[in-house]
Every structure is written in structure tokens, then in C-alpha cells.
Amino acid sequence: MLTFEQKQKIIESFPELTRKEVSLKRLNYHYEDSLYDKTIVVQHLHPNGNGYVYVEGISGYTPDERGLVNIREASESELRRTIEDAIRALSTEEQWDEEEAVEEVWVNGQGQKLTLLEEEGFFNIYHGYNLEESFGDYGEAVDYLKEERFKRSGGDLK
Template sequence: MLSFEQKQDIIESFPELTKKEISLNRLNYHFENSLHEKTIVIEKLHPNGNGFVYVGDLLKYEKEANEKGLVNIREYDEQALREIIRDAIDYMSEDMETPIVENWTSREGVLLELVHEKRNWNIYFRNNLEESFGTREAAVEYLFEEGFKPKK
């Protein structure tokens, strides 16, 4: 487990975050350029090493996040902490109005669309949602396993 000071150093290596002291020697870190109402990325970082990162409804963290979209980072190592902070900042920076669309096809000519929208990677067949994934990598792996390739 990383110490409080180690977690602080990692968090403060993200220049887009602003530290704010709160009660009981705890710290919050805000992302002031958030495109959403919420600006707190790291909540209640405590000298005992406990703290939370806001990931909202990112599917990648659905098993770890509580009902408020917070993930406890007490046991996180450096790599995991850096990754979740980057994901949280990206989540709060995301313009959810402009989806990314990729076409995939099978040998039989079946066409699927891989669409990044509202923080998820969704696979559609004729406007019907077939599957939803938290990461592009998971969606692409699924498509390859099912015999699909990117359409050129």
C-alpha cells in the first residue's frame, strides 16, 4: 500500500488538479475544467492512506465503484492510481455529444458499428444495441473473437 505522502506525490503530478484541504487533515483534489457539474476527482484523501476517486458510471470500474461513482484507492499501487486518475480526468473532460463510430464486418458481410458514446464502447447491429464495454480494448477483443474485422 502506498503511503499518504506517496499518493499525494502521484496525485500532484497531474497539473490539472487543484488541492483543497478539508476537515480531519484530509484532502480533496479538484479538476476545475470539468465539463460536468462535479469537479472533485479525489475525495477525502486521508493520512491513513484511504481515499476515493470519482469515476462516475465508467463501465471499466463498475465492480469497484459505489453508488456515487467513487472507488476506494486505499490498496492501489502507483500504476493503478495513475490509471484511475487519468481515467477520471478524461471522464470529466469528455464531450459526450460527439460519438466515435467504427464499422466492422464479418466474412459473411454482416456489418456492426462500434460506437464510443457516453463513456462506453457499444456494439450495434442495425441500430440495436448488441453489447456494451467499458474499454475499447474489450470491445475490439470481442469483435475479433466473433470473427469481425475493421471495415476498410
């Protein structure tokens, strides 16, 4: 798990975000150029490492009722990708469903690789050319991969 300082450094590497301190030593990061009323990208980053990113309406995420995903356990690449996706969603009027489909490589401790592909509204997991599992939701596919002890590789196909 990344520390508060590591997450803060990653978030602050996005020059388009503005830091604002809130209660209990938490930080919010706003995207002031948002095309929408919503400007908060990172909400309540706490010194204990907890925090949230706004991803409402973005394909590939399973947000809570507020449109947020928790970043407590996020890796550096996951955090960067989530923030990039959030900024892109707040800066465009186009629907995310028309964006590039998900293509990710996941690897376990033994070096085995699985590929997660978004195809025709489904999230399919392949071992080589063989279909391993299929899910109707990105979050379900990621949960399955994590349960099987796979981690997203830095070598995504995208």
C-alpha cells in the same frame, strides 16, 4: 500499499488538479475545467492512505452509490490510470463505452501471465489463446484475478 505521501505525490503530478484541504487532515483534488457540476476527482485522501476517486459512468469500474472507488490498496499504476480516466471522463461529453477496450496483462508470483480483454461487453481472461474465465463486469474479473493472486503488470497491452 502506497503511503499517504506517495499517493499525494502521484496525485499532485497531475497539474490540472487543484488541492483543497478538508476536515480531519483530508485532501480533495478538483478538476476545475470539468464540463460537469462535479469537479472532485480525488475525494477525502486521508493520512492513513484511504481515499476515493470519482469514476461514475466510466466503463471498467464498479463504483459505490456515490460514484467513487476506494484507492486504499491501489498500486501506483492503478492510481495513475484511475485518475487519468476520471479526468478524461470529466473533460469529454462522449460516452466512455466508445473508448478503447480494456486490455491488461496480469502476472502471479510464479511468472504466469493472464490477459484480461474487454470483448463485446464481456471481460474475458485468457491464458495464452485459451479462455480461462468470462465476466460481465470489470470489477468481477479483477476480483477473480486478485483472489488467484495475480497483479496487474506494468506491461499492459494498451
